Each structure stands twice: as C-alpha cells, then as structure tokens.
Amino acid sequence: MKLTWQRQQIRPRHRFATSQWGVDEKETIVVQLEHEGLVGLGEAVPSALYGQTLESCEAALGAMRDGLGDDPFALEPILRRLLAEYDDQRAAIDAVDAALHDWCGKRLGIPVWKLLGLTRPRKQTTFTIGVADPDLMRVKVDEALAAGFDALKIKVGTENDHDTLSYIRSKFDGPLFLDANQAWTPSEAADQIRGLAQYRPTIIEQPLAREDWQRMTPLRELGVAPIFADESCERPADVPRLHGCVDGINIKFNKCGGLREALRMITLARALGIQVMLGCFVCSSLAIAPPLTIASLADYADLDGALLLAEDPFEGISRAGGTISLGEQPGLGVAAKVL
Template sequence: MTLTTEFECVELPLADAFTISRGTQETAENVVVRISDEAGMTGVGAAAPSVHYGETADTVEAVLPRLLAVVEAVDDPHALAHVERRLRETVNDNPAARAAVSIALHDLAAKRLGVPLYRMWGLDAEQSPKTSFTIGLDTVERVHEKTAEAVEAGYPILKIKLGTDRDEELLEAVRDAAPDATLRVDANEAWTPREAVRKCEMLTDYDVEFVEQPVPAEDPEGLKFVYERSPLPIAADESCVTLEDVPAIADRVDIANLKLMKCGGLREATRMAHTAKAHGLEVMLGCMVETNAAIAGACHLAPLLDYADLDGALLLDDDEYDGIDLTGGEIRLDALGRSGTGAQKR
C-alpha cells in the first residue's frame, strides 16, 4: 500500500460577523488535509486552529509535514491507534493539526470498508441529540433578527453568547424572538464567580437549560463556587481541554464540553466522552468555526453525546465541502448515503 498526503489552507468567509466575549471574527482559516490510498480513495479532514489555545493556520501548516510523514511511514489507514500514538510522539502540542489528520484517516478507513464512520464504530445513529445553533454577540436589534432567522430556519435549540453589560437585554430579545426554543448560554469565561451566580439566577427567568464556562478556566475554585450555588447546570469548555482535565472538573460542573480541536482527534474525544460519563458528567461536543471537512467527522460521535453544538459549518457563508445534513438541528447520520465521514467536495 502507498498512502499519499497533501494539505492546503483555506479562508472561509462567515455569513455574519461572529462575536463572543473575547472578540470578533469575520473569516475562519482552516487547513484541509487529504490522505489517499493506491486505489484513489481519499479521506479528508481539517484543522480549525484557535489562537486561544496557541494555534494558528501557520502553526498547523508548520507541523503538518511531520505529522503526515508519520501517516505515510505507517502506510495503513486502519492502524488508527498506532498512528495516533506516533502523531502524539512527533508533535505533542498542536491538537488542531493532529485532529485534522485523525479525521482524514478515519474518513479513509471507513471508506475502504464501505461504511459510514459511525457504523465502523458500531454506534446507534438513533441516539444522536439535536445540535444547537449559535447566536453571537451583537446589538440587541441584530440579536433579535438573527434569532428570528434561526427560528424560521427550524433550529429548536439556540446557544446564546453572553458576557456583556447588556446580557439581560440580549436574553429578552432572544426569548421574544424564540418563545418556544430551548436556550443555552455561553459566557466564554467573561464573569467573576459572584457575578456568574447572579447571572445564573437571572437566567432562570428565561428558562435557560444550562450555562457554559461562566468563569475563567484559570479559576477552578471559582468554577466550583458557581457550580455549588447556581440554580442552573454548569458546563465546562475552556476548563476541559484534554483527557486529564475530566477528573479535575468532575466535582465542579455538570457537563463536559469536548472539542476535537482541543483534544487532538476522534479517538481522544471518544476516550474523553467515556471518562466523563464514568465520572457522572453529561457530555457535549462542540466545535470552532469549521468547514464540513472537519464537522462531518465530529458528527459521527453524536450517539455518545447528551448535547451537541456542531453548527460551525452552518455559520459559514460558503464552504467547499458538504457534510452531514443538519437541517432543523437533526444530525442525520442514518441518512448519510455514503461511506466515511460524509464530507464531500462540492
């Protein structure tokens, strides 16, 4: 067998400027990876690096030649555990870069077997939760408009970014435009512990389901303070990056939010999901702003989840790849109709 590899950086325009408490982005730089076998089958994956976790498109492109050299040296798309170990030995950091390789290799392995990825893992597609659709920070008027557009598009679960001095106004606008939607809130580390408790008490008036990352990850005791006093369930995102973080948050949150771009790949995310469950936590899988070349792979983990936040490609104005059908928030793995992750160039 002879595997060949390649990668390219793509700049993806967003349908609307996307703002969270840390800043605004209008485009997303992803690095698409392709791994092909001698029969011409190609697996695709992508990295969506985050500066918050120390990665950029440039750092991804800098390490990918070393990572892909491992893939070519092992020369077996089904040796997933062996390749994963070698990738980590070669580049211990740069999880988004390793995730891109992981997704592409899993895509190719499942294609060679002629099955969708979730079936290669033996998962039950009917257990997939619906994904949320994210409403970023904006003016009160624009948040109302974006919420109404999401409702009209059929998304029943909305994730609302907060972390401003207008938080209640924004929630009022969202609830007015979406009176029947399930609402989740993400503060992206913006609040102090005492402020977070007050905010959580306010959020109960708007029938919010849970609150994600209310305080900075650097304040684990503050997170525990909120968890012990909040009337709403608490989820950890920035406080839950790698497998080793799961036991550390088990006594201070209700939900662990995993991301492929934080942990480095599909196998590691699977281990994190099982570990979180073993510690009594519920599990959510989130994403960055990502092409379907990345999101499609993440969707196949949906049967392991309690909650999904896999709308990264839905926020794009244009994407060269199609992926899993997420119409109305449904993750339709059993309607895929093709093998692998389902990512396919248009």
C-alpha cells in the first residue's frame, strides 16, 4: 500500500470560536492510500487540545508509511499496531482508518455503511453557533434557522450567554444543545447550570475542566439536563471510568482514532447505559463521512464541521433541512469536488 498526503486549506464562513479558542482559517491533511490502482481517502483533523499538530500528524504518517503491509482488508491487525505505536497521534490513525475503509468499500463496490452491516445513514445534525459578539451571534442564529436547521448547539460559558439564549428561544422551540467547553469551576457550575434551565437545554456538554470528570456527578443530579463529557472522553478506556459521572459522551474520530475505535466506544457506552453523541471539529466532508456512516448507532449527531465552511472541498453528503445523509456510492461516499 502506498500512503501519501497533502495539506488542505479550509475556512469557516464566520470565525468559529468556543469559550476557550477560535479559528478563522485552518489546515487539515488529506490522506490517500493507493493499492492495486484504487485510492482510499481519509482526512486528518489534528487538534492541539489533544497534543496533535499538523507537524506531529505528518510525522506519524511518515513513520507509518512503510509498515502498512499489502492487504487493506486486514483492518484489525493494521489498526491494532498503529494504535499501539502512535497512541498520541490518533488524528493520523483516524485518517488511515478512513482511507482503509474507503478502499475496501470501493474494491467491493459497496458503501462502508453496508460493509459494517448498517442501514443507509440519514441523521439530524445539530448546527453549532460559535461564540461571537451579540450582533454576529444573532446573524448566525438567523442564518441557521433560515437554512432549515432544526437542532442548534450553542457554545456557552461567556458573559453573553443569556442574551444569546433568550434571543434563540424567542425564535426557536426545538432541541438546544449547550456546550461549555470546560468553562466553569466545580464551585460555580451548579449555579450556572441552574441559570440555564429556563432555556430548556436538551443536554449540557463538558461543564468542567477535563480532569474534573468525577465532579460532574452532582451536576447530573440537578435535573436540568443530561450532562455529556467531550474533552473528558477521548477513547474506549475512558468510557467505563465515566460511568455514573455523566449521562452521555461525545465521540470524535480524531480523539479516538477512527471508525473501529468509535464502534468500540459505542458498544461500551451502550452496555453501561451511557448516551452517545457523534461530534467533529471544523473539517471538510471527507472527515464527516466516517462518523455519518455509523450515525444510526448514536443518539445524537453534531456533524456540522463541513456545514460551517465557506466552501467544502468535498461532495457526496446531502442535506435536507437539519438532516444529512449518505447515498449508495462505494466506499465512504465522498469525492473531491471537480473545480
């Protein structure tokens, strides 16, 4: 197998920010895995939050390149080895995992969701309103509603939370997901969450710092909304320790290392009665196709990373209102746009 990659520039339509960070423009890495004349594709979306940079990701891809063997169907042994050797570079593993699955689907002439024994992916996604000044927040909310999105995710943890949420609730009665991105201390979180009850949140995500996961238990008991872990939950081993502390987890492929690790996390979560959301970072459709492939197994999808872009370099995912879907194309079902 021949592994190559190149950087890809993407730009959100509006600056995208949380209570902790913001992005105007970014690069991801498009990975190509060529074997017997067929090319499988994957996208690496490194995140500094998890010790991943473009450089560390490319270094990991370079180190992996010569050890992949020549059987792309040997997914388990290949990925077991990569997870053992590049444990801290799971965005790179995610891209290779995606490219292997894409290659296998293309070779067999079937979509990856079919290969995995699933039904055609069709899932409501939340659309995320990033942190912005109050005027831009209102513009973003109006745009999202005009575009037909019917579940919104709001980044909270700033002084403008109540302005934004009052505005949204004056125009929108649907599911409202609130993500604090670690904004609160354990001593202030309960009051903050009680103050948000009036907006009827569907869930509240990562109220505390990632290392404070054990202190999320009393926040569940407030009864305002289910508490989900995102930054506190990276990979399969994190799921059992969170049992009892949170109601749900947000699985992202660049944190866990791709489809197969995500499936393991879902199995663990289901066994423990933990709810599942599939999430993403700002990325192109190439990095949305893998989580969308298994979205039928999740309670919620927050797969709007490519919908936030001014221009998506990939196509193949369709959207009707707030629902995104994949078709019958072989592999992951997305391809680079012909410009």
